[in-house]
Amino acid sequence: MIELQDATKRVGNVIHIKPTNLTLQTGHFNVLLGATGSGKTSLIKMMAGLDPIALGKVLMDGQDVTRLNTQKRKISLVHQFFVNYPHMTVFDNIASPLRVAGMAQSEVEGRVEEAADLLQLRPMLHRRPHELSGGQQQRTALARAIAKESRAVFLDEPLANLDYKLREELREQLPDLFAGRGAVVVYATSEPEEALLLGGQTALMEDGRVTQFGPTADIYRNPENIAAARVFSDPPINVGHITVSGTQAHLAGGGKWTVTDIADGEYTVAVRPHRVTPLRTTDADVELTGRVIVTELSGSDSSAHFQHGEDAWVSLATGVHPYRVGEDHVFYMNPAHCRYFGQDGQRVA
Known part of the structure; x- marks a missing residue:
């Protein structure tokens, strides 16, 4: 579980994230839905420890991690860009965080192969990123997040740069890929349809604040305010x-x-x-x-x-x-x- 308690982000005198109270549970998808510039990525960076918090706290499973660095939070982050090490094979890309953690080689191999099988990457394990399609590169990044067995997995618009067919395929697979792994999964998107397809819980974001949070289908049917109604509609309401x-x-x-x-x-x-x-x-x-x-x-x-x-x-x-x-x-x-x-x-x- 991740809990934000009055978490606030400032850049100079500008407030990027207004005081936010939010509890994100394990066991289902937690979606951050909002237009570009609404604060989704900033909120993820605060939870991941990549950006400092001006005020408030971040708790993970009840532990205050506000001042802990990213490595000590044991998290994974998958961006919309294909972030893989170009000089490494697919196997080594997936294995990299496990080796940094000092894991035994036999366990590294087992985790990498399990993740590769889930993401249909076993035939590509000895290739390098430049030999992969965009979809395969993003599958590699997702496999790395799965193999790491993190406490929290942050997916920041991970399908945005894929073509339509690949987006559809991966979108359908994502909830099953992370089901039962004991991680808090947070998925940022600007597409209301994507939030509905993923289900779970959704936090609607606008201008650096959460306007409504709850079961995705309930929010769609019953927006509490006009801001929530506007965010959760494409074409515009x-x-x-x-x-x-x-x-x-x-x-x-x-x-x-x-x-x-x-x-x-x-x-x-x-x-x-x-x-x-x-x-x-x-x-x-x-x-x-x-x-x-x-x-x-x-x-x-x-x-x-x-x-x-x-x-x-x-x-x-x-x-x-x-x-x-x-x-x-x-x-x-x-x-x-x-x-x-x-x-x-x-x-x-």
Whole structure:
């Protein structure tokens, strides 16, 4: 277990990580999800001992490691870049931390071969990194982390530089590779879809702070605040201003529907793009008219970015749809999938 207690990072007078309290457990994936610059890598470096902490503590299995160097924390770190020793074979790359630790050669060989088998690297053990593909180089780095049997494994966007097919393959394998190894696994990503596929627990990050933490699927369904809703959506979540009067919600730019248990006042409404479609799906759908700005076709899905009042919205729908850029188009939103936030950004319904 890794526990952060008011952990804070400063660079000069600038606070990079605001006081953070977070407990990361063994036994499942712990995902840090946020846009580039949100603080994911900084938080990992603090936990790994690569960056100093200005205030607060880092505990590993109850032990205060705040002032311990990286080597004494017994951790592994896998970057998005392929970090391997170019003059060493794959075998020696995987074995390097074990030899530094003074492990017997017979145990080194056993651990290296086990990790190589897990990552399908046994035929490459005598090759050097320049003889490997990008995917094989990253598998070597992952095998080194597995063979080391660390207390904590930090994966900082490890699949970002791989092609799509390799990303899909490794993403599916990662939870199983580290299952049952007794390590805290922390995985940083900027892709909401990746967090959902990995499951486990997710900490949403924005501007150097954790905005929400909990089971990944629960956070996706029930963001506690508008910041969390924005982080956990790709394409961007649709956000609009509404006025509630009685049981009626009136959306700026046009559109109204019935609401319950929400007091009269001004609110922000948020709805994910796949809940805004070019075709009516239920009798309760609210009609929205907007001018199409950009259209995209990705596989079997079509997206349309459109202007609704003063807000830019996105529709994501299955199939090919005849949008025309610069023309008005009617879209339909099901209010059952709306989330409502107060003036302070906290969720009210």
